[in-house]
Amino acid sequence: MRDIELYQMLLGLTPPWEVSAVNIAPASADRPLGEIAVEVAWRSQIPLVCPSCGQGVARYDSRPRRWRHLNTMQWKTFITADVPRVNCPTCGVKQVRVAWAEDASRFTELFEAFAVQVLKAVRSKVQAQGLTALSWDQVDRIMERAVARGLDRRSLEGLRYVGLDEKSFGKGHDYVSVLHDVVERRVLDVVPERTREATDTLWATVPEAQRQGLKAVAMDMWEPYLEATREAAPQALIVHDKFHAARELNKAVDLVRRKEHRELKAQGEETLTKTRYLWLKNPKHFTERQRSHFAALQLDTLKVGRAWAIKEAFAPFWNYHYTGSARKFFDRWYFWATHSRLLPIIQAAKTLKRHLPGLLAYTKHRITNAVAEGTNGKIQLLKANARGYRNFAQYRISILFHCGGLDLYPSGCAL
Numbered sequence: 001m002r003d004i005e006l007y008q009m010l011l012g013l014t015p016p017w018e019v020s021a022v023n024i025a026p027a028s029a030d031r032p033l034g035e036i037a038v039e040v041a042w043r044s045q046i047p048l049v050c051p052s053c054g055q056g057v058a059r060y061d062s063r064p065r066r067w068r069h070l071n072t073m074q075w076k077t078f079i080t081a082d083v084p085r086v087n088c089p090t091c092g093v094k095q096v097r098v099a100w101a102e103d104a105s106r107f108t109e110l111f112e113a114f115a116v117q118v119l120k121a122v123r124s125k126v127q128a129q130g131l132t133a134l135s136w137d138q139v140d141r142i143m144e145r146a147v148a149r150g151l152d153r154r155s156l157e158g159l160r161y162v163g164l165d166e167k168s169f170g171k172g173h174d175y176v177s178v179l180h181d182v183v184e185r186r187v188l189d190v191v192p193e194r195t196r197e198a199t200d201t202l203w204a205t206v207p208e209a210q211r212q213g214l215k216a217v218a219m220d221m222w223e224p225y226l227e228a229t230r231e232a233a234p235q236a237l238i239v240h241d242k243f244h245a246a247r248e249l250n251k252a253v254d255l256v257r258r259k260e261h262r263e264l265k266a267q268g269e270e271t272l273t274k275t276r277y278l279w280l281k282n283p284k285h286f287t288e289r290q291r292s293h294f295a296a297l298q299l300d301t302l303k304v305g306r307a308w309a310i311k312e313a314f315a316p317f318w319n320y321h322y323t324g325s326a327r328k329f330f331d332r333w334y335f336w337a338t339h340s341r342l343l344p345i346i347q348a349a350k351t352l353k354r355h356l357p358g359l360l361a362y363t364k365h366r367i368t369n370a371v372a373e374g375t376n377g378k379i380q381l382l383k384a385n386a387r388g389y390r391n392f393a394q395y396r397i398s399i400l401f402h403c404g405g406l407d408l409y410p411s412g413c414a415l
């Protein structure tokens with residue numbers, strides 16, 4: 001068997017495509033891996049058709065092209081071909097489709113599928129680059145194409161419960177807003193910032209018909225999110241879950257601690273030094289050291305101790321299944337909180353009261369952004385892996401690639 005026949009068989013080419021030559025370039029000083037270029041030619045009397053409209057058309061000319069393919073052993077392998085172009089009276093000059101690659105790609109479908117698989121497995125662009133011998137830009141392009149493919153094929157049919165969440169991005173107070181499908185556990189999309197405008201843009205990524213089918217949306221008590229959602233999906237119930245309430249209450253406890261710590265320090269007291277996380281952490285997850293440190297603090301004599309007790313006392317709210325009982329519980333808790341003489345706690349309680357319908361909605365639709373919290377961990381990891389995210393667009397592609405639950409592979413190449 002000659003090399004031409006061997007490659008014809010390995011590539012599984014069918015007419016009109018045929019291998020016409022196999023060119024071998026051994027490794028050299030400026031080429032660390034040997035390279036094989038398999039030359040493929042259009043060898044057929046099959047009449048040409050326009051790739052856009054399908055009508056029979058005349059050949060116009062041809063263009064040389066080259067695609068990276070899967071390696072042959074340790075040899076980097078390419079397919080090269082003079083691809084015919086046709087002159088269609090309706091569509092103009094078009095290049096005919098090749099059987100092994102998508103239109104705009106410089107990689108064969110099998111190679112792209114392999115690169116996608118490597119990227120999914122290692123979750124680090126740098127490592128994927130090393131394993132595939134691709135450049136940074138090539139990795140980016142493969143990811144972009146994979147996500148575009150996935151979004152194109154994605155169905156949002158039957159979307160009922162989503163979560164809208166903020167996520168810090170980069171240094172300081174830059175935020176991104178993330179929309180999740182909390183049932184299928186996938187990120188639907190992500191936009192920079194958390195303004196009203198940004199949230200509108202985010203909602204626009206969900207087609208109108210699916211927005212109208214939404215039953216409930218879990219989200220923060222953040223005005224722009226609320227406004228945009230009331231407009232995008234007016235029939236959907238807004239739900240604030242324990243994470244969102246905890247965020248408000250934790251903020252308040254921390255404000256009380258900071259003020260009290262300053263006052264105590266002014267009197268030379270270090271009681272509250274290094275206690276910040278003790279007040280924010282769930283005591284169930286304390287380490288032995290934290291447990292004894294916390295036990296040594298005299299809760300009743302500290303303002304932050306009282307603030308903490310009020311925060312903790314809110315927890316049973318989430319166990320109610322009847323709106324009436326949940327409301328009664330809330331009223332009792334609210335009375336206590338607003339009579340605490342702790343300004344941040346009073347303000348947090350008022351915020352919760354303003355959003356009481358969203359808190360009570362949880363008794364009916366027990367959806368949470370807990371899924372989102374899991375995804376957040378994944379997103380955090382991407383950030384850590386990615387020191388090189390040069391801009392938001394790439395960050396978004398990475399999130400959708402790894403957390404979007406998308407079908408990323410070229411057609412017929414699900415490995």
Ligand SMILES: [Zn+2]
Nearest residue numbers: 050053088091
């Ligand atoms: Zn045409």
